Structures are given as structure tokens and as C-alpha cells.
Amino acid sequence: MEGLLPRLPRGDAVTDGVALLGVRHHGPGSARGVRAALDRYAPQIVLIEGPPEADAVVGLAAEPGMRPPVALLAHVVDEPSRAGFWPFADFSPEWEAIRWATARGVPVRFIDLPAAHSLLMRDDSEDGEGAAAEDESDDGPGERVRIDPLAVLAEAAGHDDPERWWEDAVEHRRRGEHADPADDGETADDTDDALAAFGAVAEAMGALREEYGDGGHPQDAVREAHMRLRIRDARRGHERVAVVCGAWHVPALAATTGVTADRALLKGLPKAKVEITWVPWTHRRLSRAGGYGAGIASPGWYRHLFTAPDRPVARWMTKVAGLLREEDLPVSSAHVIEAVRLADTLAAMRGRPLAGLGETTDAIRAVMCDGSDVPMELIRDRLVVGDVLGEVPEGAPAVPLARDLAREQRRLRLKPEALEKELELDLRKETDAGRSRLLHRLRLLGIGWGEPARSRAGTGTFRETWRLRWEPELAVRVAEAGVWGTTVSSAATARAEDEAVRATALAEVTGLAERCLLAELPDALPTVMRVLADRAALDADVGHLAQALPALVRSVRYGDVRGTDAAALREVAEGLAERICVGLPPACAGLDTEGAAEMRGHVHGVQEAVVLLADEGLRARWAGVLRSLAARDRGMPGLLRGTAARLLLDDGRLEAGEVARLMGLALSAGTPPQEAAAWTEGFLAGGGMLLVHDARLLALVDDWLSAVPAAAFDDVLPLLRRTFGEFDAGVRRTVGELVRRGPAAGSPEAAAEGAPGFAAGLDEARADAVLPTVRLLLGHDRPTGGTAT
Structure with a gap:
């Protein structure tokens, strides 16, 4: 990394047979430097910053099925939620060191503080993503101060942008546009200077730690003590030892600290039994914007710099053009050529050795995107950050539940992907039905791989739409769910039974019953049904019953669609509906405005549920309840009376003349204006086309509104604006036109002849x-x- 710190003296990276290679996590320039240094030094053992428990699984890195980005996942056996990740990309220096060592049969050991200690020491406020953020830890004299070493070094070199300085000093160092592809961007001089360059890094970090102190992170001292002990152990059997760690730790690891003092720091640390494995990771989670403390701003761009054999700018522009063409944007070869020329020109004007991300972005915006930032957001999301999802070998250790989930994913051809996609399912097909079962069972277990969405293909109950996106954190959710069972089916059943027993509200149990039917968990239904029957028998609150009924009726409906026996659910649903019919009228009397609004939602839900049950006797009884609500004029909120009248009208159980009579009573001079406005809101909430097609109703509303006293108009106006604001624009325009024509247009006589315009x-x-x-x-x-x- 020659040129990294030209103003600082070079140090020696090798001391007493130990080469300390201080790196920037996930830095491709550091990765190339580590590879060159290892080739030059040829160590007999490679030590890497990471949990020592990973020594048992490091050999999997050489397996054919391992494809970065991946991460080490460690979790406490008895408490899987206590977990940590140690991510690696193919351009991470640590990963490059692992692959170098495994390819040559050189032993690899991890030397950081064991996860058995660190997972218990981590504060709840930390992000839990493994290795400490060396790029942002420090201590100032007198008080703890957070610094970014990269920013400090950039400022010392006269740069105001740390990322830009890093690109110039490291990523673009001796990477010419016309480099020979065979040398992978490295020259003989690079190899010769590799160790000396790491010496310069050590000098820089030493100066920073002298200025800002040694204790940037609460665990730094303990971690560094453990690493020093492991380095001493490695030196006993090997003459040449290479250590790959965060650059911030290099001065501490080179310090001459006594063994007794280091062991004293490690004495009495909390300890737990942990398990560790490899899991897939994503570029998005490597990004600093994803919350990862040691993350980078542009993992996709860095991967491109690391893997492009030559002409990185031209190859990048070609990628961008391909992406824009996939989105049907007109991008030609001429655009690519001009964008490359502009990026090179900008780099020369700005004094940069090679066009960086800033120059390429400016060129793309100007040439390919016509100055628009909208396509640039797509480029940033898909390419600069990226949605690459890694893979791990099948032989990687995993909890039994994770293995069963992987088998189900293969059987159903449902591969996890980092990019969000929409999945349309037809439940009449066996494979799609199996996919639906799996996704619903995972939701019961708290594994949010898929989220239900509104279907664009139709509204039939045999259709489902899901939005799928696999996040690395779901591996922790799978480990947590492993306490419920060894298979997805058994775990979901046990979790459903436990939720049913612990449920405190009737609606929770009915919702759980619906989820069990969707997930096809027949073994869980007996427990859920027993709890449901007990809760329903003891709950006398009509609001609770009305809130629970819709989910229960949907369960009956979905049970029929999926071929599940839902007879017991139907019996409970009909019993709840009968109790609602008896208790609803007295429960509605005397409600205030807020209570009436809540009850209106329950009434609409019960209406939909009764229609779905398709029981004519029950529908008739429910219609009788609505008639009693609509006809009451004392103690019954106008909002509920208007709602009942509208539901009866829509169901064909109320004649137009009777509706006009009820509206006339509700809007009569003896009714308080606010109560009349509430009735209007309840009646017209289903849509305003009634006023367009029925001139009598429009005339009644117009006459009432014209007669509202000025003193009460300000109180009535918000209700009316909310009511008419829900109408479609065309309906509002037509109603306004009818009112503008005057009373004759809305009179009963005109209604007899037909509404205006018809x-x-x-x-x-x-x-x-x-x-x-x-x-x-x-x-x-x-x-x-x-x-x-």
C-alpha cells in the first residue's frame, strides 16, 4: 500500500517472526495487500481476528459450495437470540487470508476474544454484528471519544472525503486502465513493498493511538489481551506467523505486555456454551447504511474493483448500461463510450489516479440518465450496494430446524434470494399449496421470509401473493425457533399451541385459528379450538365478539378452499354471530363519538362475516338487528343508525322510500346538526353514487344542509368534509353539478322523471x-x- 501515508516514516511490519498486517475490514485494497504480503512472507501459520470457536469450521471455506458474502454466526445454545455475526466478502482481507492459507495447507486460527465471552459481554444497545467496528473506536484523554481513523488520516493527508482518499491511496494504487489482465493488477514492486506498506499502516495507527488513547471500545483491552496470548502460543511452534487484524489493533498487539497482565484482564469473564456455523450474507448487510458498524458505503463497487481484471471503469459503465436497458431505458454503446471519457476527464481535472465512484456517478448521471436522480437510485441500489446473496456448503453445521427448512426449500424450488421478489401462488396446484404452507408456518415461527401482499392476478380465495426477501438475520430467527421442534411443521404446531394457551384476548385466538388453517396444522387445532371455545363462552363483551368473528369466518372459508375440515370452527362462528345479534343493540346505546366510530368498524366486520357464512337464517336475524339500529331515534348514535340503514340498502333489504323516510327523520329540524351530520357520515361512507342516482336523497341532504344554523355550521363542517372527501372525484363533481342546477334538479318531481343526465x-x-x-x-x-x- 505504497503511497498510503507518504509523510510518515515507514515501520517494519515483521517483528520477532510475527508479521502484523493491519487492514481495513472489507477493503479490496487491503485484501490485495494481504495476498501480496502472504506471498512475500510465506508464513507457517495465519492468525485472523475472529472468534476461536470458528477454528472448527474454517476448513469449509475451501469447499466448492462456499460463495461469499458469508458470515460466521455464533449463538448461545440456551439463548439463541444472543448471537453475533462476523461477515466476510470475497474482497475482505480476512477472507483472502483464509483462502490463501487453505489453498496451501497452512493452518488458520482465529485469535479474537471467544464468542463464549463476547456474546455475554455485549451491551443490548450494540448492533450484534460480530467483529467490533475498528474503523470507529477510540478514546480521547479524559473522556471517551469516538473517532474514525480513516477520516483522521484523510484529513492529515489534506482530503475532506475519507472514502475518496481511501480510493486514491489504496484502491486505485497502480491500477491503470490498461493493466495486464494476467497480473491481476499487481506488479513485482507491489509484492516487494507489501510488508513495508503494512509497516506504514502500523506507524499511522500508533500515532493515532498516542493522540486519542487506547480504549476506544469497552472490550478493546480485553480482546487485545487475548490476541496477544494467542500470538505467543503460535510463536512457540512456528518461526513465521502472520496476523491479519483491524489496523487499529496493530500497535496494541506489537506492545511488550507481560503474560501475567494479559491473563489478569481475562480473569473472571462471563462464559456460556455457544455454537458456530457459516450462514449466507448479503452486500446490503455489509453496507454501513444497513447498520453494520464496520460496514462500507459501496460494497458492490468495491467488489467490482476487486474482481475486474482490467479497465474497471469501462467494465463498470457496461454493467450500468445493462441494468438500465433491463429497465427499458434507451442506453446505447455510444452512451457507454461517452460516459467513460467523461469519467476519465473528471478524474484528470480532480487530480485522481483513476476515476472513482464519484466520477463514474457524475458521468452516468450526465450521459445515461439525462441529469435525473431517479435512475441513479436504481443504480445505487442494484450495483453500488447490490443484492448479492452468498452460499454455504450443505455440510455446514446447522440446527435440525434449519436443515429441515433447507430440504423444504429445495423440494418446493423456493430458493432464498436477497433481492425482493413477488410470488404469485395458485393454491389449486400442489407445489404452490406447499409453498403457501411453508411460508405461513414460518410466519407462525416469527421467521419473516415472506409477507402477504394484495394479489394483482385476481381476488379468488385460491390465489395468494407473497413478497419474499431473505435477510441474513433470519438465520438467527431459525436458530431461535429451533427450541419448538426439529421440523418446520412440528415447530409451528408447538408454537401455535403455546400462543393459544398464553392468549389473553378472544381476537388473538381467532386470529391464531385462521393462521393454523392457512399453515395447515391439524395437530394444533384441537388445542386452539378448546381455548377458543373457553374464551368465547366467558367473554360477554360484544365488541370483543364482533372483533373476533371476521377472522373466524375467514378461517371457515379458507378451510373449505384448502380442503381442511372446518366444521368445528363454523359451529363456533355461528354461535358468536348469534350472541352478537342479541347483544349488539344494547351495546350500541349511549356510546360517545369515539366509541361509535369503533363500533361502526365492528358492525361492518360482522356484516361481511355474516355474508361469508352464507346462512340465510342468520342473515335474516342480522338484518333484523340492523333494522332495530336504524329505526331507533333515542340513545342510539347517529353514526350507527346511518351505517345500519346503508348496510340494509346495499343488501337489498330496505326500499328506497323507506330510506328516504329514515333520512328525512334524521335530517329533520328537530335533530341536532351534529347528530344529523353523523347520520349522514354513516350512511354515505359506502360511496356517494346514491346521491347521483336518487334525487330525493340529494334533495333531503341539500335542504338540510341549507337549513343548518350558522352557529352550528362550524361544528358540522369537519364531519361533512370527511364524508364527502371519501367520494371519488367524479362523484363529487357530479353531485356539485346537480346542486348547482338548483332545487328543481333534485326535487321529488324530477326524481320521478329520472335524474338529470339520465x-x-x-x-x-x-x-x-x-x-x-x-x-x-x-x-x-x-x-x-x-x-x-
């Missing part, structure tokens, strides 16, 4: 002309002749 009678010939198109849209048959437009 004929007095039906033109059967014109109506027949649209029937072929309607049949075609509904899929009943095909038009027999002519073309409908």
Missing part, C-alpha cells in the same frame, strides 16, 4: 349492445358477432 326509462337496445363485452369480461362465453368497443 333518461326517464331504460333504452333496451343500447343496453343489449354491451352484453357481448360484459360476457367476455366475465368469462362466461364469447361474443357471437360484431366488435364491441
Whole structure:
């Protein structure tokens, strides 16, 4: 890394047979420097900053099925939520050291503080992503001060942008646009100077620690003491030892500290039994924006710099052009050529050795995106950061639940991916039904791989739409869920039974019953049904019953679709509906405004549930309850009376004349304006087309509104604005036009002749002309002749 710190004297990276290679985590320039230094020094053992428990699984890094980015995952056996990640990308210096050593049969050991200690010492406020953020830890004299060593070094070199300085000093060092692909960007001089360059890094970190102190992180002293002890152990059997660690630790590891003092620091640390394995990781989680303390701003760009054999800028522009073309944006070869030229010109004007991310971004925005930042967001998300998801070999240690999940994913051809995708399922197909079962079971276990979404293919109950995105943290969720069982099915069943027993509200149990049916967990249903029956028998609150009924009825419906026996659920649902019919009228009396609004939501939910149950006797009883609500004029909130009248009208159980009578009573002069406005809100909440097609109702509303006293108008206006604001723009415009025409347009006499804009009678010939198109849209048959437009 020649040129990194030209103003500082070079130090020696090798002392007493130990080469201390201080790196920037996930820095491709550091990775190339480590590879060159290892080739030059040829150590007999390689020590890496990381949990020593990983020594048992480090050999898997050489397996063919291992593809970065990956991470070591360690968790406490009895408490899987206490977990830590140690991520590696293919451009991480630590990963490069592991691959170098395993390819040559050189032993690899991890020397950081064991996870058995560090997982118990970590504060709850930490992000829990493994290795401490060496790039942001420090201590100042007198008080703890957080610094960014990269920013301090950049400032010392006269740069105001740490990332830009890092690119110039390390990433682009001797990387010419016309480098020979065969040498992978390295020269003989690079190899000769590799160890001396790490000596310069050690000198720089030593100066920083003298200025800001040694205790940047609470665990730094303990971790460094453990690393020094492991280095001493390695020196006893090997003449040449290489240590790859965060650059911040190099001065502490080179210090001459006594063994007794180091062991004293480690005495009495808390300890737990831990398990460790490899898990897939993503570039997005390597990003600093993803919350990872030692993360980088542009993992996709860094990976490109590390893997591009030559002409990195031209190759990057080609990638960008391909992405934009996939999004149907017009990008040609000429755009790519001009963008490369502009990036090179900007780099020369800014005095940079090679166009960096800033120059390429400016060139892309100007040439390919016409100055727009919208495509740039796509480029940043897909390329600069990226959605690369790593892979681990099948032989990696895993809890039994994780192995069963992997088998199910292979069987159902449902591969985890880092990029969010939408999955349309047809439950009539066996594979899609199996995918639905798996996703619902994982949701029961708290493993949020998929989230249900609104289907764009149709509204049938045999369709489901999911949004899938695999996040590395789900590996921890799988480990946590392993306490419930060894398979996804058994674990979901045990978790559902436990949730049912611990549920405190009736709606929780009914919702759980619905989820059990969706996940097809017949073994859990007996326990859920027993708890449901007990809760329903003891709960006398009509609001609770009404809140619980919709989920229960959906369970009955989905049970029929999926071929599940839902007879017991139907019996409970019908019993709840009967109790609601009896208790709803007295429960609605005397409610205040907030209570009436909440109850209106329950009434709508019960209406939908009763319709889905398809029991004519129950529908008739429910209609009777709604009639009693609509007809009461004392003690019943106007919002509920209007809602009941509208539901009856929509269900065809109330004639237009009766509706007009109820509205006339509600909007009469003897009714307080606020109560009348509440009735109007409840009645018109389902849509305003009634006022367009029924002139009598429009005239009643118009006459009432015109007669509202000025003193009460300010109190009524918010309710009316909320009511009419829910109408479609076209409906509001038509109502306004009818009112503008005056009373004659909305009078009962005009209504008898037909509403304005509509004929007095039906033109059967014109109506027949649209029937072929309607049949075609509904899929009943095909038009027999002519073309409908």
C-alpha cells in the first residue's frame, strides 16, 4: 500500500517472526495487500481476528459450495437470540487470508476474544454484528471519544472525503486502465513493498493511538489481551506467523505486555456454551447504511474493483448500461463510450489516479440518465450496494430446524434470494399449496421470509401473493425457533399451541385459528379450538365478539378452499354471530363519538362475516338487528343508525322510500346538526353514487344542509368534509353539478322523471349492445358477432 501515508516514516511490519498486517475490514485494497504480503512472507501459520470457536469450521471455506458474502454466526445454545455475526466478502482481507492459507495447507486460527465471552459481554444497545467496528473506536484523554481513523488520516493527508482518499491511496494504487489482465493488477514492486506498506499502516495507527488513547471500545483491552496470548502460543511452534487484524489493533498487539497482565484482564469473564456455523450474507448487510458498524458505503463497487481484471471503469459503465436497458431505458454503446471519457476527464481535472465512484456517478448521471436522480437510485441500489446473496456448503453445521427448512426449500424450488421478489401462488396446484404452507408456518415461527401482499392476478380465495426477501438475520430467527421442534411443521404446531394457551384476548385466538388453517396444522387445532371455545363462552363483551368473528369466518372459508375440515370452527362462528345479534343493540346505546366510530368498524366486520357464512337464517336475524339500529331515534348514535340503514340498502333489504323516510327523520329540524351530520357520515361512507342516482336523497341532504344554523355550521363542517372527501372525484363533481342546477334538479318531481343526465326509462337496445363485452369480461362465453368497443 505504497503511497498510503507518504509523510510518515515507514515501520517494519515483521517483528520477532510475527508479521502484523493491519487492514481495513472489507477493503479490496487491503485484501490485495494481504495476498501480496502472504506471498512475500510465506508464513507457517495465519492468525485472523475472529472468534476461536470458528477454528472448527474454517476448513469449509475451501469447499466448492462456499460463495461469499458469508458470515460466521455464533449463538448461545440456551439463548439463541444472543448471537453475533462476523461477515466476510470475497474482497475482505480476512477472507483472502483464509483462502490463501487453505489453498496451501497452512493452518488458520482465529485469535479474537471467544464468542463464549463476547456474546455475554455485549451491551443490548450494540448492533450484534460480530467483529467490533475498528474503523470507529477510540478514546480521547479524559473522556471517551469516538473517532474514525480513516477520516483522521484523510484529513492529515489534506482530503475532506475519507472514502475518496481511501480510493486514491489504496484502491486505485497502480491500477491503470490498461493493466495486464494476467497480473491481476499487481506488479513485482507491489509484492516487494507489501510488508513495508503494512509497516506504514502500523506507524499511522500508533500515532493515532498516542493522540486519542487506547480504549476506544469497552472490550478493546480485553480482546487485545487475548490476541496477544494467542500470538505467543503460535510463536512457540512456528518461526513465521502472520496476523491479519483491524489496523487499529496493530500497535496494541506489537506492545511488550507481560503474560501475567494479559491473563489478569481475562480473569473472571462471563462464559456460556455457544455454537458456530457459516450462514449466507448479503452486500446490503455489509453496507454501513444497513447498520453494520464496520460496514462500507459501496460494497458492490468495491467488489467490482476487486474482481475486474482490467479497465474497471469501462467494465463498470457496461454493467450500468445493462441494468438500465433491463429497465427499458434507451442506453446505447455510444452512451457507454461517452460516459467513460467523461469519467476519465473528471478524474484528470480532480487530480485522481483513476476515476472513482464519484466520477463514474457524475458521468452516468450526465450521459445515461439525462441529469435525473431517479435512475441513479436504481443504480445505487442494484450495483453500488447490490443484492448479492452468498452460499454455504450443505455440510455446514446447522440446527435440525434449519436443515429441515433447507430440504423444504429445495423440494418446493423456493430458493432464498436477497433481492425482493413477488410470488404469485395458485393454491389449486400442489407445489404452490406447499409453498403457501411453508411460508405461513414460518410466519407462525416469527421467521419473516415472506409477507402477504394484495394479489394483482385476481381476488379468488385460491390465489395468494407473497413478497419474499431473505435477510441474513433470519438465520438467527431459525436458530431461535429451533427450541419448538426439529421440523418446520412440528415447530409451528408447538408454537401455535403455546400462543393459544398464553392468549389473553378472544381476537388473538381467532386470529391464531385462521393462521393454523392457512399453515395447515391439524395437530394444533384441537388445542386452539378448546381455548377458543373457553374464551368465547366467558367473554360477554360484544365488541370483543364482533372483533373476533371476521377472522373466524375467514378461517371457515379458507378451510373449505384448502380442503381442511372446518366444521368445528363454523359451529363456533355461528354461535358468536348469534350472541352478537342479541347483544349488539344494547351495546350500541349511549356510546360517545369515539366509541361509535369503533363500533361502526365492528358492525361492518360482522356484516361481511355474516355474508361469508352464507346462512340465510342468520342473515335474516342480522338484518333484523340492523333494522332495530336504524329505526331507533333515542340513545342510539347517529353514526350507527346511518351505517345500519346503508348496510340494509346495499343488501337489498330496505326500499328506497323507506330510506328516504329514515333520512328525512334524521335530517329533520328537530335533530341536532351534529347528530344529523353523523347520520349522514354513516350512511354515505359506502360511496356517494346514491346521491347521483336518487334525487330525493340529494334533495333531503341539500335542504338540510341549507337549513343548518350558522352557529352550528362550524361544528358540522369537519364531519361533512370527511364524508364527502371519501367520494371519488367524479362523484363529487357530479353531485356539485346537480346542486348547482338548483332545487328543481333534485326535487321529488324530477326524481320521478329520472335524474338529470339520465333518461326517464331504460333504452333496451343500447343496453343489449354491451352484453357481448360484459360476457367476455366475465368469462362466461364469447361474443357471437360484431366488435364491441
